Amino acid sequence: MTTVAPTTATFDSLDPATGEVVGTHPIHDADHVNAVVERARIEASWWESLGFKGRKERLVRWQKYVVQHLDELVELVQRENGKPAGDAALEITLAIDHLHWAAGHAEKVLKRRSVAPGLIMANQAASVAYRPLGVVAVIGPWNYPVFTPMGSIAYALAAGNAVVFKPSEHTPGIGEWLARSFLEAIGRPVLQVVTGFGETGGALCAAGVGKVAFTGSPGTARRVMAACAETLTPVLMEAGGKDAMIVDEDADLDAAAEAAIWGAAANAGQTCAGVERVYVHERVYDDFLRQLTDQAKGLAAEPGGQLGPITMPSQIDIIRRHIDDAIARGGRAVVGGPESVGERYVQPTVLVDVPDDSTAITEETFGPTVTVTKVRDMDEAVAKANSTTYALGSTVFGKARAQEIAERLRAGMTSINAVIAFAGVPSLPFGGIGESGFGRIHGPDGLKEFTYAHAITRQRFKPALAMTTFGRTEKDEQRAGKLVNALYGRGNKKKKA
Structure with a gap:
């Protein structure tokens, strides 16, 4: 089993209302981030092997744990983010609802399903499934430190991925709480956290994850995209608004x-x-x-x-x-x-x-x-x-x-x-366009955002016209042309002047 490398540098999170220290957290360097991602790959394989039903059962278990410890999380959000307790409770409640929806709908949205092969390829059985990317990195904001990152975390987990979460440097304790609660509820670190500043986020972008989901300013979004471009890592960007x-x-x-x-x-x-x-x-x-x-x-x-x-x-x-x-x-x-x-x-x-x-x-x-x-x-x-x-x-x-x-x-x-x-x-996609970013969290779109489409065809019987062969004759090509014209060319003949 991979051992995560130690780190020594630290920083403090502060209560924005008083300036008092809420907690002290490690500044994770690139070596530590790479070790965490390596461990996440191991966990991702186990997590995917559970299947939709196994993951749903465990996500519901985590959901119940968060509900049972709601007051604890509310107090932490209030201290580290500064919002009133009622607003913190509302934010967490909405996050729990999204977690429940993602866990309950992942199979219906992502499982393999048959699709029509079309008239030309009628001899083929065609299907598509949406498979997990492996490890998803989530870089979260400080303004809604539970609800917003959970819009990526919950849906990525439900889709079968392991997650490495880098919370804002202003709310690192909340990110650590989420990862710790998952571990206590499930017993495996499928959700892990790394803390620090921009360098930690940059290391996460360069670690070869399957996707990076980022929420923050347009300026930081551009830097994240540039870092991810070095490894062709796809990104999901939510970059603010002027609504x-x-x-x-x-x-x-x-x-x-x-x-x-x-x-x-x-x-x-x-x-x-x-x-x-x-x-x-x-x-x-x-x-x-x-x-x-x-x-x-x-x-x-x-x-x-x-x-x-x-x-x-x-x-x-x-x-x-x-x-x-x-x-x-x-x-x-x-x-x-x-x-x-x-x-x-x-x-x-x-x-x-x-x-x-x-x-x-x-x-x-x-x-x-x-x-x-x-x-x-x-x-x-x-x-x-x-x-x-x-x-x-x-x-x-x-x-x-x-x-x-x-x-x-x-x-x-x-x-x-x-x-x-x-x-x-929960069933609606959340996201924008332009300077507000691209990609979607929440809903079926949010589940698919953390997958790749896997298409499969299976030949059911030999085609009437075998065109994908070097044994194809000129007569076969002429017959194919007549078939295409019969199927798709009717009504398109030019009228005489």
Whole structure:
């Protein structure tokens, strides 16, 4: 059995609300990462050999373990990530639901199934199955340190892979907890964790895994892709968003305002598929803004408040820069403003009259801020919503035209009359396009994302026309031509002039 190499360098994870040390963790170097991946290959072979039913039984066992130790994980998420306990519990609950779905649906989605061979190849029995890649590397974020990486981990495991998880350096203890809980529940390290900074992630990309699933910023995504390109390692990228909400004139404004502030400020605004831009029909703009303002003023970012601290300290400067730029360009803060940005906490901020080229409109803020823009009609709303290089999530509030508007949005996901609902539905794919990345987690697409398609044909009887042989005659070719014309050429003859 492979022995994982020791490591000596360490780093601390800090409570973002207080700056206190939550835990000390190893900085794993390339030798250690390679040893972990080597061990994962051994575990992957055993894990695949269990078959769908064997894996399902063990994943359900792990699911039950997490449920039984929910309070323990909630406390760790609260300390290491900073979010309120209720938000942490919600995140973990959704992750458990996805784990349950993946375990229960993997066989139906991935097992070998027959497909029609077509008329020309009617003598062949054709089938396809989706087989595991072996070892999948997951590089996770700090904003949803359980739910987001589990969207890859759970589906990769259900598909038959072993997983090596590199959590964010801001939330390494949560990653270690997940790997430890799996080991305690199952008894084999099919899920392992490595901790550290960018160098550790780079080593994981170079370790020859079957695929890398990454969640983070577009800039880091490019570096991960470049590292993976050296070994032709395929990647799945979820790289953030600048998600828009559209409010039509017939929308339930109270519900829309509540959804907008939740999408903008929940998790202190640190949500890749949250709401950062709102486009409101001019006929209801004033009423909507009044309700949004009232609700935003009732929130507080503070210890014990509805909003936790900003987890990554460097994000504070980005949030401040976006607010300052919006106001410098003629925008107004009707709630909050520059004074809302503190050392660890940021109060909710609602910005209006912000120019389209302001960074508050064009760049991902990742804080509890939102811009609200009046539009003359839904054509303008759709055009503005789509005028971004990001394309992750989106939201529409309305009645008569809501579905039509949703269909026109350039986004990987859209919720109608709710916010971020698509993320909670296990059977739906989650992901974006453009600067928001590519590939999908969750649902059947998420299971297939961590497999490769294996096609098999089996000759049932000799073909009437044997074409894949050097014994083929000119007469055979003429007969084949007549057959193709009879099957596919009818109705395509040119009409006489």
